[in-house]
Amino acid sequence: MRSIRYGAAVLAATALLTACGGTEATQVDAQAVSPGCPENAQRIAELQDTLSKNLYGIAAADSGKTQHSDPEPLGAGAPIKLTFSIEGLSHPFLVRQQQLATEKAAELGVQLDVVSANDDVNKQFNDIQNAIAAGSNGIVMMPANTQGLTAVLQQAQERNIAYSFSQKGMLGVQPATQALAPYALEGTRLGEWVVAHYGDQQDVKVALISGITGDQSSVARTGSFELELLKSCNFDIVAEQPGQYRRDASAKAAESILAANPDLQLVFGANDEGALGALAAIEASGRTGIDVVGIDGQKEMFDALKAGKALATVKHLPTADKAVEETVRYLRGEPVPQYVVTLGDLVTAEDARSGSVEPAF
Template sequence: MSPIRKALPTLVCAATALAMSACSSSVDNNADPTAASATDISVDDGGCTKNHDAIAKAQQTLANNLYGIAAEQSDKGTNTNPDPKGAGDPITLTFSIEGLSHPFLVKQKQLAEEAAARNGVKINVVSANDDVNQQFNDLQTAIAQGTDALMMMPANTEGLGAVLSQAETAKIPYFFTQKGMLGVKPASQVLAPYANEGKMLGEWVVDHYKGRSDVNVAIISGIPGDASSDARVNAFALPLLRACTFNIVANQPGNYRRGDSEKAAQNMLSANPNVDLVVGANDEAALGGLSALQSAGRTGVDVVGMDGETDMFTAIKNGQALATVIHKPTAGIVVDEAVKYLRGEPVPEFKVLPEDLVTKETIDAGSAEPAF
């Protein structure tokens, strides 16, 4: 979730008139080269022929997306270390995290350190300070200096394959947490259900606006070119496109950061005076959108997001936002998996955690707690 800028890949833009949009082609570095081509996918447009092309493109993106594939394969296959450590051998893990500029990233660090202490192993957490080049350098340094295993939460995966080849040559197993990639050979990937989160929120939005037509939606997407943003935005958009009662009138990236998202929302709201709903690809984006609405004195515009952070809970409870989806941190689980693998126990190739939708009703009932 670092502010790395590339060309926005959101496929919904390609077939929808988007005022003030930043849509252009880009490479999805997590695409599956073996995935079916667009002509091989059965398009489910829900009977909405006007959105058929946009739906087909969104489906294709999700079919190639790591997080859709991971959800389908979760807990179905395992890997076992061919050269396990002894029961009493010390273990040192290196956790390369993209940065600590977001509260969720800070939570990941905390959980990883707690899990390492619980397992009786040493962990070195190395922050790349939101710099993808620094992260690659950090990984190369860890490989050169020696570590029993690498854990990674990458800001971006472009070019990461070369670094991972170095790890394989050094016989250092590696693991992905939250975000991952295809086309490499990690011991395990414990990933966030980005596609499922988007789908869950999109279906809830369709139900919430049932009976209304021409609902105008502005989307604040995440990092351009990032598979997590692609998964969330396209999976969210599909139910809306199939419902045939929503107009996605604008889409701009907010880089998963509140300040950038506020600026993106200001641009979209200025160009689209009739927006009914602002959607954030995460809660920081949604809260940035909320700030833009408040600064502009705009009322009657709904806001939804994804992550389940504390500030979003407060906004929902106060009636300033409608809903979010709990985004569960995974770093602690990956530490557990890494220790198991190093000790010779099988670990899942993919693991995806379940998601939970949060509204004012669930908060008031006390049945949901913030993710961070």
């Protein structure tokens, strides 16, 4: 566990890091980087450097700008067969993604075979290989983890099979399109709101329950949220533990955090499952006065907001239907964006109670 007093805005952290060859060997100009809390300059620089290289920050900046088209498109009336390789169906958001992909394929008049990897990265690799062998025209992937996919994507490229990503993606590859989640933007948006919500309150004790260990989406969400708190000088991060984006694992992480931090005031969940797991642990402990925030906008989080058990979430928009649509357009020879990123609304308890915003799933 670590305790960090957070500081003010980043002005030159990334440039300093680049010039000096990375965070490990760099001594940043603390006063220049963080004039309000110079003791936090090194952490600011580390986060800024990490996020500047993160796929989801890059994608957000380029969304809708860079476009390309299939050099060997199918004929206008040619049938299209797509495979949608989804990481699993163990989360309600994934179920919703499957539904939207299926509906969009039907709307466009293309065949879509949905294959669930059942949360097994090895099975997903094999599923993609099978889709290549079966002669799919295109493969839309929603991977839990993109590590190890390069070899199978090369196989698809050699067979002239278009592939694209939904939700999570990759750098250094050549997909038709990447309809990606705005992970970095979501963390920033929630962090900005938390800073405004607590105002001038000092030394707010915060715990972070991150997502999948080492996953770029978790790095983007958690890091960008942390960076916003860092800028305000008013927050102490007292603990960070992974919850793997699942409720049970997040509850266990929260249990140990609660036991070690009797003065905890706020828990951040890298998704709503993480936040709801933390909430369950808080309720089981009998503790009160601990706020919870998350990201996704799922129905159970809306219920927690309405009941006054949570403060806010950011509505996470599905991407599978957009990935299917853009892949079909690519196969037809139309120009499509390299990245598509759309940020959903921040939802407070007041918003949830008013009924003005519907849950994401």
